[in-house]
Amino acid sequence: MTTDTKTKPAAETLTMTGAEIVITALKEQGVEVMFGYPGGAVLPIYDALYNSDGIRHILVRHEQGAGHAAEGYARTTGKPGVCLVTSGPGATNMVTPIADAMMDSIPMVVLTGQVPTHLIGTDAFQECDTTGITRTCAKHNYLVTDVNQLARTLHEAFLIAKSGRPGPVVVDIPKDIQFATGTYVGKEGVHKPSYHPTTKPHPDAISATVDLMMHARRPVFYTGGGIINSGPKASDLLRELQNVTGYPVTSTLMGLGAFPASHPDWLGMVGMHGSFEANNAMHDCDLMICVGARFDDRVTGRIDAFSPNSKKVHIDIDPSSVNKIVRVDIPVIADCAEALAAILKEFKSRKAKKPDLKPWRQEIDIWRARKCFTYANSDSVIKPQHAVERLYELTRDRETYITTEVGQHQMWAAQFYHFDEPNRWMTSGGLGTMGYGLPAAVGVQAAHPDALVIDIAGEASIQMMTQELSTAVQHRLPVKVFILNNEWMGMVRQWQELLHGERYSHSYSETLPDFVKLAEAMGGHGIRCDNPAELDDKIREMIDHPGPVLFDCRVEKAENCLPMIPSGSAHNEMILGEIKGDEIGEAGKGLV
Amino acid sequence: MSDGSTATPPAGNPKSAYFLSHEDEAVERRTLAVMVDNEPGVLARVVGLFSGRGYNIDSLTVAEVDVNERRSRITIVTQGTPHILEQIEAQLLRIVPVEQVIDITKSKRGIERELALIKVAGKGEARVEALRISQIFRANVIDTTNESFIFELTGASEKITQFVDLMRPLGLVEVSRTGVLSIKRGKEKG
Ligand SMILES: Cc1ncc(C[n+]2csc(CCOP(=O)(O)OP(=O)(O)O)c2C)c(N)n1
Ligand SMILES: [Mg+2]
Numbered sequence: 001m002t003t004d005t006k007t008k009p010a011a012e013t014l015t016m017t018g019a020e021i022v023i024t025a026l027k028e029q030g031v032e033v034m035f036g037y038p039g040g041a042v043l044p045i046y047d048a049l050y051n052s053d054g055i056r057h058i059l060v061r062h063e064q065g066a067g068h069a070a071e072g073y074a075r076t077t078g079k080p081g082v083c084l085v086t087s088g089p090g091a092t093n094m095v096t097p098i099a100d101a102m103m104d105s106i107p108m109v110v111l112t113g114q115v116p117t118h119l120i121g122t123d124a125f126q127e128c129d130t131t132g133i134t135r136t137c138a139k140h141n142y143l144v145t146d147v148n149q150l151a152r153t154l155h156e157a158f159l160i161a162k163s164g165r166p167g168p169v170v171v172d173i174p175k176d177i178q179f180a181t182g183t184y185v186g187k188e189g190v191h192k193p194s195y196h197p198t199t200k201p202h203p204d205a206i207s208a209t210v211d212l213m214m215h216a217r218r219p220v221f222y223t224g225g226g227i228i229n230s231g232p233k234a235s236d237l238l239r240e241l242q243n244v245t246g247y248p249v250t251s252t253l254m255g256l257g258a259f260p261a262s263h264p265d266w267l268g269m270v271g272m273h274g275s276f277e278a279n280n281a282m283h284d285c286d287l288m289i290c291v292g293a294r295f296d297d298r299v300t301g302r303i304d305a306f307s308p309n310s311k312k313v314h315i316d317i318d319p320s321s322v323n324k325i326v327r328v329d330i331p332v333i334a335d336c337a338e339a340l341a342a343i344l345k346e347f348k349s350r351k352a353k354k355p356d357l358k359p360w361r362q363e364i365d366i367w368r369a370r371k372c373f374t375y376a377n378s379d380s381v382i383k384p385q386h387a388v389e390r391l392y393e394l395t396r397d398r399e400t401y402i403t404t405e406v407g408q409h410q411m412w413a414a415q416f417y418h419f420d421e422p423n424r425w426m427t428s429g430g431l432g433t434m435g436y437g438l439p440a441a442v443g444v445q446a447a448h449p450d451a452l453v454i455d456i457a458g459e460a461s462i463q464m465m466t467q468e469l470s471t472a473v474q475h476r477l478p479v480k481v482f483i484l485n486n487e488w489m490g491m492v493r494q495w496q497e498l499l500h501g502e503r504y505s506h507s508y509s510e511t512l513p514d515f516v517k518l519a520e521a522m523g524g525h526g527i528r529c530d531n532p533a534e535l536d537d538k539i540r541e542m543i544d545h546p547g548p549v550l551f552d553c554r555v556e557k558a559e560n561c562l563p564m565i566p567s568g569s570a571h572n573e574m575i576l577g578e579i580k581g582d583e584i585g586e587a588g589k590g591l592v
Numbered sequence: 593m594s595d596g597s598t599a600t601p602p603a604g605n606p607k608s609a610y611f612l613s614h615e616d617e618a619v620e621r622r623t624l625a626v627m628v629d630n631e632p633g634v635l636a637r638v639v640g641l642f643s644g645r646g647y648n649i650d651s652l653t654v655a656e657v658d659v660n661e662r663r664s665r666i667t668i669v670t671q672g673t674p675h676i677l678e679q680i681e682a683q684l685l686r687i688v689p690v691e692q693v694i695d696i697t698k699s700k701r702g703i704e705r706e707l708a709l710i711k712v713a714g715k716g717e718a719r720v721e722a723l724r725i726s727q728i729f730r731a732n733v734i735d736t737t738n739e740s741f742i743f744e745l746t747g748a749s750e751k752i753t754q755f756v757d758l759m760r761p762l763g764l765v766e767v768s769r770t771g772v773l774s775i776k777r778g779k780e781k782g
Contacts, residue, residue, distance in 0.1 A: 131633055136644050140688040143632065160688055194629050194691040320682035323675070 014184040018147045018177045019048035021184050022111065025154040027054055028187055031082050033073060033446045034058070035066035039086025040126060041113025044178035046084075058446055058475050061467035063090050065439035067097020068465070071106045072403060072440030075426045077447045078231055080107040080161045087113045088126030091172075092133065096433060098168045099137035103430025104254060105229055107166035109157050110138075116176040117145055130172045139167030144174070147182030155187040164197030165318040166229055197317060201334035201342050208330050209289070209313045210346040216287035218360045219247045222270060225254030225429065226292015226316060228422050230336035234258070235422045237340035238291065244348060246357055248364055250278035252293045254429040257419035267364070271299040272565050273411040276372035276574055277364055282307050283571035284363070290314045292336040295325040296430070297591075305570035315339040372563045372576055373415055382532050384409065384484045384555040388416035388456065391482060394539050399451040401444045403427065405437040405461030408490035408561040413456040435464030438481055442468055445477040452480070452543060459485040459512055459552075466518065472548040473523040480542050480549045483515060486557045494560050498579055499589050519550035530554035567591035617673035621650070623696040623704055623774050624681070627782070629689035630656050630664040637687050638666055647672060647680050651749075651771035663691070667774050694782055696774040703777060707770045708752045713740040714763030722762040729755050740765070
């Protein structure tokens with residue numbers, strides 16, 4: 001616990017129980033919705049919640065669901081997602097979402113109950129070392145052992161979760177601390193001296209960046225989730241900077257929506273299943289300006305062949321991301337919005353003539369003309385790409401939010417659903433957690449009750465968290481789950497085809513639930529479609545249904561997700577048309 | 593795919609992010625002083641970072657150094673290529689209670705010292721020789737019986753190692769070492 005967080009003496013000292021301190025602190029932090037599941041070690045907090053209004057508690061069906069719901073909520077609102085779970089299994093069930101939020105830099109505050117302090121270390125009922133278990137997968141964590149430190153700790157947790165590079169913070173609260181009486185302190189003045197993220201860019205880094213821009217003939221913006229985290233202003237500034245520079249823009253999976261997909265200079269997503277034009281532009285550019293992305297292996301492909309001839313600028317709030325994977329020429333340690341604003345100002349102030357980008361655009365147009373996302377459509381069977389395309393066309397004019405599970409459907413969603421706004425797209429990028437999408441949709445719907453929220457799912461992934469449909473029904477959160485049902489763990493099947501001589505070891509689901517009946521059994525609405533001719537009508541039926549829907553969209557079973565950069569290959573070595581089986585060398589086979 | 597086991601570096605040249613082997617860079621030894629808030633679990637965070645990310649720890653010392661500010665100083669001796677060492681420093685600074693990382697080795701003003709307690713047992717000629725050598729090394733005798741000494745020795749780690757090596761044939765029983773402590777010369781802090 002920190003001792004030197006200086007708080008103003010409150011006009012009157014507020015004395016209350018630890019449980020009441022928790023609720024009071026959450027309210028002061030502006031928490032409107034929280035996701036949780038009760039149990040012995042959090043009953044005092046639940047009791048305090050019983051008498052309190054102002055915070056909506058969404059009772060999930062599994063703690064992992066609470067975690068992903070909080071992530072979805074956070075990703076779409078920019079506010080920290082809050083969960084409340086019990087000790088032991090409640091806490092261990094939260095580990096996956098905590099790790100997920102850490103990887104994708106999602107602000108989240110997780111409150112866990114703990115056995116009473118005098119029982120800690122005795123292997124008490126439902127005891128686990130929550131801070132020990134979550135130490136390496138959370139941004140920070142606390143075990144509160146003094147009720148008078150509780151309020152301050154909670155405020156500090158919010159501060160740390162949402163500032164700098166956001167992330168999950170765990171506060172473990174023993175039951176006796178929840179019962180004990182202590183003093184409440186407000187959030188004003190709470191800070192942690194050892195924690196001081198840099199948000200303002202160094203002016204030298206900005207002018208060096210603009211110096212490079214003055215001569216760039218083949219520039220590209222490589223943008224990522226950091227722009228979304230930075231807030232809508234960062235997206236606005238990116239658009240403005242793009243507008244004055246005319247640079248083409250690509251994005252990682254996590255950054256989709258920061259730049260409008262409808263813009264003529266949008267290249268599409270970069271990386272393993274990104275567009276041909278984005279990957280070739282990254283490979284052949286002479287100036288790469290990375291804004292809030294981290295050179296993930298899904299993006300870079302073969303590292304020693306990554307964008308060999310470019311100068312690289314890396315804007316990131318986390319210094320450890322810089323030079324971690326790829327050596328860059330100019331690190332800009334700052335919040336994305338601050339850095340973009342500074343670059344914009346500096347760029348506008350330079351009056352010298354900037355190079356003509358026309359030849360670069362022409363080159364990009366040639367790549368574009370390959371139309372890398374072309375697929376063979378069919379009258380007899382629904383192609384998954386077609387299904388997402390139709391879903392997009394039929395929902396694009398509404399306020400629509402998309403979440404996904406993990407697998408081929410996730411990549412097809414990224415390729416064929418187009419985002420013009422930030423905070424509309426929620427997916428598990430870094431950890432790649434199957435089961436993320438439905439609870440995340442629950443969280444998104446809780447934030448936007450009247451919007452259309454769709455989880456684009458796979459039939460395997462959805463079974464990891466199907467129970468959360470019941471949460472949606474209970475809380476009148478009309479989420480739609482659009483399952484691209486190919487009966488396969490399609491992404492696994494694709495890799496087995498590509499890498500393991502078509503030996504499809506345990507990637508086929510011999511049995512599957514009847515998703516229509518399942519939906520009905522849980523109080524939702526089920527729709528099945530296997531006929532391309534009926535697809536539009538059934539999608540409309542889904543949209544028009546006022547409650548939660550499971551849509552079992554039967555799609556082509558053996559479709560591969562292309563284009564693809566096989567592991568260990570370079571950006572300009574994409575597989576475009578068909579998988580032949582010899583694309584990946586021995587070295588690539590060892591990769592993930 | 594987002595899962596799978598870690599690959600072993602393949603023979604031949606193709607590289608990926610997983611075996612970012614900046615092979616051209618030589619491994620260096622570094623002493624880092626890590627200033628932290630002395631709160632529960634802080635040492636586990638620091639040590640866990642090294643094990644979790646596959647960095648080396650050659651030695652580690654820790655103690656509270658400012659009781660009022662509740663500040664501890666952790667001295668870590670580690671090894672890595674310059675690229676890895678840069679990452680270690682940046683990753684350490686990501687830990688919330690880590691206030692500052694001081695690179696003692698790079699500063700050129702760094703002083704490193706270690707303390708060791710060395711037990712040597714023997715009789716006759718060997719015993720006399722052990723005592724004689726300890727005087728050359730300016731070690732203190734802090735315990736003695738008819739058949740043994742415990743020497744206390746402070747100095748650079750190499751000096752201690754050298755002393756221990758010399759004691760080996762003279763009846764070395766056991767050694768306890770603190771690991772490296774460090775500070776910078778001059779009047780400034782940090
Ligand atoms: C929790 C978890 N376990 C395993 C995996 C490995 N994995 C990645 S994609 C995938 C298959 C997903 O199948 P499905 O949901 O049907 O999606 P599809 O690829 O068929 O669209 C698996 C098993 C994972 N990402 N997450
Ligand atoms: Mg599937």
